[in-house]
Every structure is written in structure tokens, then in C-alpha cells.
């Protein structure tokens with residue numbers, strides 16, 4: 001689909017949030033400035049978060065817990081991670097069933113690490129819009 005503005009990106013995240021469940025792992029791919037954090041902020045808003053969402057690129061993980069959100073969320077950015085071992089040390093996969101995990105730059109290591117429930121690719125266009133594709137894994141037996 002075509003996402004014309006950052007407000008539309010946020011709104012898409014907000015509506016997607018209504019369909020997510022605990023244990024979902026959302027891989028968000030796209031180049032620097034594509035809108036991965038804007039999308040994540042929309043998802044967090046849709047899960048009830050009322051504050052400003054900062055990029056987790058320095059901390060690598062920002063955790064959101066109830067009552068700030070309806071469901072616990074780990075917002076992750078793998079851009080600054082050097083290798084998959086560091087990803088292991090974050091322990092994100094261990095308790096993944098207890099939270100929703102949003103992973104920016106998931107294609108760096110994330111794909112080999114956990115099978116995502118959702119894969120979102122964002123491709124910026126010359127006119128400032130974004131092409132967004134969403135693939136969902138409908139297998140409810142995954143843990």
C-alpha cells in the first residue's frame with residue numbers, strides 16, 4: 001500500500017496495533033529515515049501509550065510495560081548491533097511470548113534469530129510517500 005505522509009504512517013501503526021497479540025514479533029525493514037520509528041510510535045499509541053516514542057537506536061531496546069501500554073512491548077533497533085551474539089545477550093527471544101516485540105532493522109540479524117509473526121518492508125519513494133508491504137504468518141500454533 002502507499003503511505004502518503006508520516007501522519008498516515010502513524011495511523012497505519014495505530015490500526016495494526018488493534019490486530020496484534022502478545023507474543024507477536026514484528027520485523028520492520030527499510031533504510032534510514034524510512035519511517036520505522038514513526039510506524040513503531042503509531043503501534044505504541046494504538047496500544048495505549050500516551051508519551052513521546054524515542055528511537056531505541058542508542059539503547060537498542062526500549063521496554064514499555066503496563067499500565068503505560070495495554071500489553072508489554074519491546075521496541076528494538078538493531079542498527080548499531082555488531083553481531084548476532086549481542087542479540088542473543090539481549091535475551092529478547094526468551095520471554096517473547098509475554099510481550100509484543102517491534103524490531104527495526106530486523107533484516108540485519110533478526111530474521112535468522114526468530115521467525116517473525118509479521119514482516120513489514122518500507123520503501124521510500126521520490127515524492128516522499130512510502131510503499132509499505134505487510135506479510136503475516138497466520139500460523140497460530142507458533143509459540
Ligand SMILES: Nc1ncnc2c1ncn2[C@@H]1O[C@H](COP(=O)(O)OP(=O)(O)O)[C@@H](O)[C@H]1O
Nearest residue numbers: 003004005006009032033034035036037038130
Ligand atoms: N510517508 C511517510 N511515512 C513515514 N515517515 C515519513 C513520511 N514522509 C516523511 N516522513 C518523515 O521521515 C522520517 C522517518 O523517520 P524515522 O521513523 O525515524 O525513520 P527510521 O526509523 O526508518 O530510520 C520522519 O522525520 C518522518 O516525519
Ligand SMILES: [Mg+2]
Nearest residue numbers: 036037055104
Ligand atoms: Mg528508527
